[in-house]
Amino acid sequence: MHIVHLALQGCLRGSDIEYGITADTGGHIRYLLELVEASEQDPAIERITLVTRAFASEFSRVDYTCPVEVISPKITLVRLPTSSANYLPKEALWQELPSFIAAFEEWLASLPKPPDVLHAHYADAGEVAAEVSARHAIPFVFTAHSLGRCKLKCLATGQPGLDNSTQQSLQRRITFEERAIRDATLIIASSRDEAEVQYADYLHYDTGRIRVIPPGSHLDEFTGATSTPAIEAMMQPFLIDPNKPVLLAIARPVTRKNLAALVSAYGQSKALQQLANLVIVAGVREQIDALEPELADNLHELLTLIDDYNLYGHVAYPKHHSPEDIPALYAWARERGGIFINPAFNEPFGLTLLEASAAGLPLIATDSGGPCDIIEQCNNGVLINPRHHDDIIRQALDLLQNSERWQRMADNGQEAVKCYDWQRHTQCYHDLLARLIQPSPDPAQPKALLICDIDNTLTGSPEGIRAFNQWYEKQPALGFGVATGRSFHSALSILEQVGIPAPR
Incomplete structure (x- = not known):
């Protein structure tokens, strides 16, 4: 191929x-x-x-x-x-x-x-x-x-x-x-x-x-990552107390990423400022005005907000980093009991959420897009409305002040992100491509139909699933389908997770 x-x-x-x-x-x-x-x-x-x-x-x-x-x-x-x-x-x-x-x-x-x-x-x-x-x-x-x-x-x-x-x-x-x-x-x-x-x-x-097909991610470098002197040096010019917990955001400074809302929420909460520093890693730059207009405009807005709220000494916004610094940044935040925050208006998937989870950080993320799937599956964070500053403040304070909840979400994330691997992704992807290139001939008209509910009928018993699959392989004239209140993609997802063949 x-x-x-x-x-x-x-x-x-x-x-x-x-x-x-x-x-x-x-x-x-x-x-x-x-x-x-x-x-x-x-x-x-x-x-x-x-x-x-x-x-x-x-x-x-x-x-x-x-x-x-x-x-x-x-x-x-x-x-x-x-x-x-x-x-x-x-x-x-x-x-x-x-x-x-x-x-x-x-x-x-x-x-x-x-x-x-x-x-x-x-x-x-x-x-x-x-x-x-x-x-x-x-x-x-x-x-x-x-x-x-x-x-x-x-x-x-x-x-x-x-x-x-x-x-x-x-x-x-x-x-x-x-x-x-x-x-x-x-x-x-x-x-x-x-x-x-x-x-x-x-x-x-x-x-x-x-x-x-959720993307995979190379997470080995993030699991067990440790901070480095380079990160300490990166933060030193910005933070009065670099050992406080940190709210960490890593995103390009494009409008959709909504970084200004994070600065505004932090600036409006004296309690957050007392508990934690804010670190925003927004791409690399030499001079802001040499960047594309959208990037330059958003960075100017961030700096204006930092000035308006007088956040100097509490907010870091480094100009440079290398790809090798990213795992160490997550680790630096984890070692301080920090949180990774994605306040985007919409996030199609969110690979940084998986990276942060693999490094041991709980998440606060937008309720629009891929984070919904990640947090639902992993139970490693909370979803917020990215337009509501109070929502960001409340959830950040709760996680920072509840060490048991912080640890539970950090532990959940490190385990669950193992589900997002490239081997699984490409196996499904290549199977779909093979069907496009060489479509299977239409199967014979079934002589009978078996229509099942999914939840607690097809699912709920690993032994029953194995027995059903062995029996179904021997029924070439049987058409199999599902009747469910789930959406199309939710149905396909749960059947795949439990190992039931896709319905005709």
């Missing part, structure tokens, strides 16, 4: 990603690289190609114009030139899509045979994949990572009276997403919230073509 991943946004390379250097260089790039790294372990996968856009960069010493980068014997990164030679944020990429499609088709023509499947990441790649799929009959998979309608809702709530440019950009993105949702053979979502709530806002929503 040859898989081609399309990802136009951000600064993509095979290693040493410059996370946070642009607004579009974030978790989706890590997700993609870890996905292909796990995929190549499967002998059925012969070749993986990452296709992105080439551009000249004034903000980095890395050469993002290099046409081919060999990442491993199976994985190659291809950069294709477009009309503009410069880096462009996602809002401006639409102008480059015709020239990117032309370059991509030229590259396709150079291959000995077409790839088996295209996998598009984000809306602009979804538009490319939909167009190329229509022209060349190559099936494509779509992963949105985050959806425009969801962002539009968040921004409209947080910033009434959006400017015309932002509205036009989001409407264009939503148009691309609508086409990708309509034409994709398979849509992969990270959480049930994404599959059942966020996608449901779209005209071409079809729950049967969406599958929820």
